[in-house]
Amino acid sequence: MSKAGFEFVERAPKAELHIHIEGSLEPDLLLRLAEKNSVVLPYKTLQDVTSAYQFQDLQSFLDLYYLGASVLVDEGDFYELMWRYLCRCRNEGIVHTEIMFDPQTHTRRGVSLETVLSGFSRAIVKAEQEWQQSVLLILCLLRDLPESDAIQTLTDARPLLQQITAVGLDSAEIGNPPAKFRKSFEMASSWGLRKVAHAGEEAGPELIRETLRALAVERIDHGVQCIKDPDLVISLAETKIPLTVCPLSNIRLKVYDRLEQHPILQLLDAGVRVTVNSDDPAYFGGYLMENFRALDRSQGLTEIQARQLVRNSFSGSFLPHNRKTQYLDQLR
Numbered sequence: 001m002s003k004a005g006f007e008f009v010e011r012a013p014k015a016e017l018h019i020h021i022e023g024s025l026e027p028d029l030l031l032r033l034a035e036k037n038s039v040v041l042p043y044k045t046l047q048d049v050t051s052a053y054q055f056q057d058l059q060s061f062l063d064l065y066y067l068g069a070s071v072l073v074d075e076g077d078f079y080e081l082m083w084r085y086l087c088r089c090r091n092e093g094i095v096h097t098e099i100m101f102d103p104q105t106h107t108r109r110g111v112s113l114e115t116v117l118s119g120f121s122r123a124i125v126k127a128e129q130e131w132q133q134s135v136l137l138i139l140c141l142l143r144d145l146p147e148s149d150a151i152q153t154l155t156d157a158r159p160l161l162q163q164i165t166a167v168g169l170d171s172a173e174i175g176n177p178p179a180k181f182r183k184s185f186e187m188a189s190s191w192g193l194r195k196v197a198h199a200g201e202e203a204g205p206e207l208i209r210e211t212l213r214a215l216a217v218e219r220i221d222h223g224v225q226c227i228k229d230p231d232l233v234i235s236l237a238e239t240k241i242p243l244t245v246c247p248l249s250n251i252r253l254k255v256y257d258r259l260e261q262h263p264i265l266q267l268l269d270a271g272v273r274v275t276v277n278s279d280d281p282a283y284f285g286g287y288l289m290e291n292f293r294a295l296d297r298s299q300g301l302t303e304i305q306a307r308q309l310v311r312n313s314f315s316g317s318f319l320p321h322n323r324k325t326q327y328l329d330q331l332r
């Protein structure tokens with residue numbers, strides 16, 4: 001039975017809604033770009049980098065993540081990063097993807113938003129032309145920086161908004177309440193951007209409630225901690241607010257010790273619109289299909305569950321209604 005579920009996912013056209021493009025930087029590309037751009041890293045060989053990617057906790061992950069991003073300098077670097085992930089989408093049957101990027105990680109190093117977006121766009125246009133890849137971009141604000149920085153970032157992005165679909169909020173949850181970003185999210189919304197935010201990855205269900213209240217987001221990234229609040233689970237099921245869940249990420253960052261304990265299928269069975277995603281796949285042990293494979297191995301994915309997870313990836317997306325219907329019709 002479980003085999004049929006996984007095989008369904010393998011064959012089906014899918015969407016991915018929670019991937020940080022900077023988190024798809026593989027060790028070999030990291031080393032090559034570091035050499036090209038004369039960025040000094042504390043690693044010499046591929047083996048050194050691969051060992052460093054086996055980090056122990058959130059802080060060692062974040063240190064590595066920001067160090068990794070520092071090798072991205074010119075337009076071609078951003079193009080190559082995006083191109084590699086989009087080729088992965090083609091191979092895994094991810095026909096639509098909504099990709100997050102962190103402008104502040106780059107602009108604070110003196111790399112302009114124009115450089116970042118022009119590299120991304122070149123790869124996206126090529127993938128659209130070559131195999132009709134569908135891509136939307138989510139501009140993510142770093143919640144550990146002040147709101148004035150977020151407002152500046154959005155203001156700088158305003159002339160480039162035709163390339164961006166949504167605003168998001170990521171990085172350290174604890175000590176950075178969503179209300180801190182109320183003004184930025186209102187501004188982004190008034191410019192026509194859709195709204196998502198990370199919440200309830202480590203911090204409890206109250207942060208999910210607070211994020212929905214303060215920022216009126218349409219989707220919660222992670223959100224797994226809602227399982228501790230049965231009323232919230234019922235309300236998420238009723239409102240159909242999607243949760244973009246990342247199983248392997250939750251294991252690597254020790255939200256759960258083992259995948260057998262992960263609540264994603266319990267939430268699915270309770271009617272919550274959960275989706276499977278890879279988060280930072282180069283760092284967390286795998287891309288989308290690897291997440292499905294690990295979930296199937298640990299909990300056994302039935303065909304009904306598999307079909308619903310894939311359907312959720314489209315119904316929870318920001319695609320226009322007719323495009324959603326087209327994809328959903330293929331999954332009956």
Ligand SMILES: [Zn+2]
Pocket residue numbers: 018020170198221279280
């Ligand atoms: Zn994330």
